[in-house]
Amino acid sequence: MKVLKFGGAIVGSAEHLKKVKSIVEAEKNPIVVVSAMDGVTDLLEEIVEEASTGDSKSIISRYEDLKTRHTELARQVVPADSQSAALSELNRLYAEMDSMLQALTIFRDWTDNILATFLSYGERLVSVIVGEMIGARVLDSTRFIIAEGDADCGYSIDEETTTEKIKAAFSKIKGAVVCQGFIAGTNDDEIATLGRGSSDLTAAYIAKVLGAQEMQVWKPNDEFMSADPKKITSAYLIEHMSYEEARELSINGVGTLFSDALTPLAEAKIPLSMKNICNGNTTMISAVSNPEDKVIKGIASQDDCVMYTFSGIPSDYLPRMVSESAMVLESDHVPYTVFSLSAAGGSFSVCIPVEYEGYFNNLSQSLTSMNACKVQTMRDLASVVIVGENMKNATGTAGKLFNALGRNNINIVAMNQGSSETSITVVLEKKNIKKALNAIHESFFLTEYQELNIFVVGTGTVGGSLLEQLHSQKELIMNQNGVKLNVMGVADVSKFILDRNGVDLTRYNELLKTEGKESTPESLKKALFELNAFNCVFVDCTAAPAIAAMYLDLLQHNISVVCANKIAASGDYDNYINLKNTARKRGIKYLFETNVGAGLPIINTIGDLIYSGDRIVKLEAVLSGTLNFIFNTISEEIPLSKAIKMAMEARFAEPDPRIDLSGKDVIRKLVILARESGLKVSQEDVEKNLFIPDDFFEGTLDDFWAKVEKFDAEFEEKRKVIAAEGKRWRFVATLDEGKTKVGLQAVDSRHPFYDLEGSNNLIIINTARYKDPMMIRGYGAGAAVTAAGVFADIISIANIR
Known part of the structure; x- marks a missing residue:
């Protein structure tokens, strides 16, 4: 029956x-x-x-x-x-x-x-x-x-x-x-x-x-879900749990099951099936939880809570006050948690949902008048309860919970572990509830995929290519790597759009024009901080100093930063160290692999060598795909000025090619590599041997073109001399025993740089362990490969590489 x-x-x-x-x-x-x-x-x-x-x-x-x-x-x-x-x-x-x-x-x-x-x-x-x-x-x-x-x-x-x-x-x-x-x-x-x-x-x-x-x-409806499906789109039906797990979830607001009903069922060991009449889905509740199940069975939450802290209580009265509070709340079926019971300090705290506040007010007045204690009230709070019988036999559950919250910059106001060891409750600021639930649910449940919420700044050649790749590869990355890429924001030089559920990447340019809000560093930060998304990644595809200046604030709000922008990593040394240390301390990422070599794995490789205890002895590199293209293109028929224009047409060079020709870009890259090698180096420390006279960089861009065309003949004469010697020009960055320099070098056919084609980069690394040099070679310029490198950094935040 x-x-x-x-x-x-x-x-x-x-x-x-x-x-x-x-x-x-x-x-x-x-x-x-x-x-x-x-x-x-x-x-x-x-x-x-x-x-x-x-x-x-x-x-x-x-x-x-x-x-x-x-x-x-x-x-x-x-x-x-x-x-x-x-x-x-x-x-x-x-x-x-x-x-x-x-x-x-x-x-x-x-x-x-x-x-x-x-x-x-x-x-x-x-x-x-x-x-x-x-x-x-x-x-x-x-x-x-x-x-x-x-x-x-x-x-x-x-x-x-x-x-x-x-x-x-x-x-x-x-x-x-x-x-x-x-x-x-x-x-x-x-x-x-x-x-x-x-x-x-x-x-x-x-x-x-x-x-x-x-x-x-x-x-x-489905009564018992792993979390509130209105807040967590990936929440799923709990198919089986114990009486104790069901009781903990019920009294903390999950579903509408009358929690007292579980007691007679548990005493008689009668299974309870919670059934959905619309689809037949069933949650089976019985005496034991499957020991092979996840440590956490479900997450309960209360969106709006108030916490009362009673202090100055005589030690003789403390147990009675706690007991009386619990008895009153339980008789009215009020979900509550007692925190911070301190006999020495004569205090305890009680947290309840705001809608039940009336049940507690009279009791609170009675307790304070009877025992002459003080009461402090904290509002705008929320509570999260993780529930699972397997917590009893698992280590590190609380640590995993705190890590998930800490990694997302969520502060815990109070916490408590239930006496049955089947639940842990945390109280936090109400504004963080959705972010906290997503972070906890992903940490404990999402074995199928991890979600990254991405904000891309810059829609030029690199940013536009990145957005195209994110759109076209989204499904593949989800299926292949288990990473859900949610581009929730896009910004260009004047406007930004933001959508927690994801921007339509097939029409982001249109949306920026029709729905975009004013884009400034302050407005971007304000929007991101108010959105308060979990696993948030800020992607900088600009070359703007003002955007680079945002990084520290973002990292301090536990937002990971991925950038093609070299300014922060090559600028003020103390700021560079502060950014890296802030990211490390907060358990998030500050990644800039594409600052050197576009999509080539140069910075990661050097980092792996240093982290493993190796030491960089010498480093030689051709780091400018633009300059390498120019020097490979120059010939008797193609003078310097024409080669520069060809580099611009191929989208290797900046709109103002003087940025590339001045060697500033290579200097920045060398400084970054030296710093990643463990050296305290600034741009001013780099010795420079440039091939364009200094006065060429003065005046307007038109002035530059007039000067460089007059310089073609002189430059061709120099080229003929080294060509006769069987040599080719390469613009080389060198790090040798702590000394850094950049400049034009003539290399012969025995040198690895000699046959470097097109816009390729080549880096040669000698370390204490690698007596025979390690070489990394490939395309070091171009929007597509740079965007691919940024993409790889984004993916790495999900810890799959």
């Missing part, structure tokens, strides 16, 4: 009730427990309160509508041959309600028993409809569910009497039975209610006493 409980959202829907009929008919002699329709209990209570004022006019329309809803539902779901009986019984109950309301309006007073009796009609009306629909006998739950206590302190089930009466009531009944949840009788033959949501408790006691094979609770 099974006990099937159907909640208010199901019994109020004709569509759902037709499914209920099929479900019941598929079982052998089930016991069906029903709730009132959603909202009906609240409405009945309002009707009693308003009727007792003598004003019946204000409630007539709502009261008549309530009766009509039940009558129409009966006509829709009850078979034709049973409708007369169903409507007759409904009318009988309506008449009883009419009489009670008339008396309330006249006498303008009501007792707890009168209120409970009137509220009981919500369940009674539904039980008539369901009973006639499935052709089952309807039993009055007040005859066998017996409550003890009173309305002021709350009713609980009298277990001994209830057990006897359930056995007696069901002993001679054959076939399906329908009874009401929520309502009970008392030993004084009055009617009581067991609290909102307590229909689950009624069903659980019946299941326990009669030794049911299983209890089922049917809902129109």
Whole structure:
């Protein structure tokens, strides 16, 4: 035999009730427990309160509508041959309600028993409809569910009497039975209610006493998810958990299961199935959790909490105050957590959801006046609870939780581990709740993929190519590497767009024009900090000093930085060190692989050598793809000025080629390599041997072109001299025993630089371990390869390389 409980959202829907009929008919002699329709209990209570004022006019329309809803539902779901009986019984109950309301309006007073009796009609009306629909006998739950206590302190089930009466009531009944949840009788033959949501408790006691094979609770949704699906799109159904895990999640706001119902089920070891009537999804709750399951089974959260901290309490009173607080909150089914119990300091804290604040205010005043202690209130908080029985046997769970929060710059206000070792609760600022849930859920659950929330600044040649690659490779990266790339923001020189769910990369230029907001360093930071996304990555594809100046603020807010911009890594040395140290301390990334060699793995390789204890002895490199292209192109037919223009046409050179020709770009790259090798080097320390006269860099760009064309003949004469010697020019950066220099060198055919083609880069590294040099060679310029290098840095943040 099974006990099937159907909640208010199901019994109020004709569509759902037709499914209920099929479900019941598929079982052998089930016991069906029903709730009132959603909202009906609240409405009945309002009707009693308003009727007792003598004003019946204000409630007539709502009261008549309530009766009509039940009558129409009966006509829709009850078979034709049973409708007369169903409507007759409904009318009988309506008449009883009419009489009670008339008396309330006249006498303008009501007792707890009168209120409970009137509220009981919500369940009674539904039980008539369901009973006639499935052709089952309807039993009055007040005859066998017996409550003890009173309305002021709350009713609980009298277990001994209830057990006897359930056995007696069901002993001679054959076939399906329908009874009401929520309502009970008392030993004084009055009617009581067991609290909102307590229909689950009624069903659980019946299941326990009669030794049911299983209890089922049917809902129109998936009740137990790994996290709130409204906040975590990747939340999934929990298929199995223990009674203790279900209790912890329920009391902390997950689903609508009445947590007290788990106690009788656990005592009798009766499994509970939480079922979705729309899709058949099931969460099975039983005595044990699978030890092979994840350490954490689910995450509960409360979005708006208040925390009271009581201090200055005499040590003799402290246990009593804590106990009294817990007792009051538990009796009202208020989810709460006690934090920071300190006997030495005479203090403790209690955190509750704001909507339950009224339950605690009177108690708080009583405690403070009785014991002359002080109370401090903190608002705008939220709580997160991770739940899992396997925590008992796993090490590092709390550390993993704190790391996930810390990595995303989320401060913990208070924390507590439950005495059963199946839960850890943290309190944090309300503004961080969604970010925290995403970070925790990904850390504990997302084995299939990791999400990165990306903001790209710069839509020029490199930035545009990167956005194209992110769009075209998104699905492949997800399937191949398990990384979800969510480009949530794009900015150009004047506008930015931001969408937490992802920017449409097929039309970002259009969106920037039509929906873009003003793009400044301050507006970008403000937008990012307010969005407060988890696993956030800021990508700089500009050459702007103002954007580079943002990095420290971003890192201090736990936003990783990936940049093609060389300014920060080659600029002020103290700032460079501060950026790297800030990223390391916060467990995030500051990556700039493309600062040298575009997509070539130069910086990472040097880093790996240094981290492994090696030492860079000498480094020689051709680091400018633009200059290498120019020197490979110059010939008797192609003078210097034309080669420079060809480099610009091939998009190797900057719009102002003087940036490349001045050697500044190579100097910056050499400084970065020297710093990554462990040296304290600045641009001023680099010895320069340039091939363009200094005065060429003065004046306008037109002035430069006029001068360089006059320089063509002189430069060609020099080229012919080295060509006759079998040599070629290369612009070389050198690091040798701590000394740095850049300049034009003539190399012969024995040198590795001699055959360097096109815009290729080549770096030669001698280390204490590598006596024979290590060489890294490949394209060192171009939007596509630079964007690919930036892309690789982004992917590396997900720790897959």
